Amino acid sequence: MAIVLAGCSEPPSELRSMKSTETFDVEEPPAEMPPPPAAGSQIAYTYSVTYAFDRSTVAKVQGQHLDLCRRLGTGRCLVVRSSLNTPGPDDHVVTDEAVLMIDATRADAVTRRFDAIAERGGARRSNRQVEAEDVTRQVIDTDAKVRAKQALAERLLAIIRGGDGKVGELVAAERAYASTNEELEAAKAQQAALAQRVAMSKLTITYAFNDLPGGDSPVRASLATAGATLSASVAAMVTFIVAALPWIVTGGLLVFGLRRLARRRGWRWSWRRGERPAG
Numbered sequence: 001m002a003i004v005l006a007g008c009s010e011p012p013s014e015l016r017s018m019k020s021t022e023t024f025d026v027e028e029p030p031a032e033m034p035p036p037p038a039a040g041s042q043i044a045y046t047y048s049v050t051y052a053f054d055r056s057t058v059a060k061v062q063g064q065h066l067d068l069c070r071r072l073g074t075g076r077c078l079v080v081r082s083s084l085n086t087p088g089p090d091d092h093v094v095t096d097e098a099v100l101m102i103d104a105t106r107a108d109a110v111t112r113r114f115d116a117i118a119e120r121g122g123a124r125r126s127n128r129q130v131e132a133e134d135v136t137r138q139v140i141d142t143d144a145k146v147r148a149k150q151a152l153a154e155r156l157l158a159i160i161r162g163g164d165g166k167v168g169e170l171v172a173a174e175r176a177y178a179s180t181n182e183e184l185e186a187a188k189a190q191q192a193a194l195a196q197r198v199a200m201s202k203l204t205i206t207y208a209f210n211d212l213p214g215g216d217s218p219v220r221a222s223l224a225t226a227g228a229t230l231s232a233s234v235a236a237m238v239t240f241i242v243a244a245l246p247w248i249v250t251g252g253l254l255v256f257g258l259r260r261l262a263r264r265r266g267w268r269w270s271w272r273r274g275e276r277p278a279g
Helices: 002-009 013-020 058-072 104-120 136-162 167-199 219-224 226-266
Strands: 043-053 075-083 095-105 123-134 198-211
Touching: 013 104, 013 198, 043 058, 043 104, 043 167, 058 075, 058 095, 058 104, 058 198, 095 104, 104 198, 123 198, 136 167
Parallel strands: 043 198
Antiparallel strands: 043 123, 075 095, 095 198
């Protein structure tokens, strides 16, 4: 009977824990490791391709690429950024770019269609790179963090709704709940970003326009532009002579005038050492 009465006299454990929580430094429940993804590892792919042009058809090809992406829809292809520079008469090398996000499951098919469009537009693929990043560990950690923060927020909300504590305790619980919610939203944003990286692959397209003869080889390009370099040097020399000609004429006339004046006055300068001009 004494044992039974002692047990009845103790407050419930849930009530004790609620009253003993003063600072609301609630420990987060241990995060359970989720099972491995059903589809295997989570891989984020990044593609980059460079198309080389020897005539100014970049605008046409890029326009067809962007039009194809828009027709596929934002769920399959999204234009993130694009740049286009129209080459002038003196521009022989121009580089443009387009950044797209494409459905990872259709990346190969979409890039093949881009290659076909570029070839029809007179371009050739000069470079192609594919990078794969395993983000499985990041996905697992972020998912666990979201679940842990969610559980902590629910525990704090239950304490606030209980409302049988002191005013200071309730204020501290509300502050802890607000802070936990901020961390939960940040974790959810990171979770969404990782899911986006896995679902959509980044494709960077570079359009390189180069109409210089032998543009593919530095040696051939140097030989092809040797004449232009020589012409530029001759032009610079002619410009210098034309700019200096008035000063040369003025200096020559000044020297000629001084010599005539010296002759009229009978001035003589001897080049021999120690001799003075005759007065």
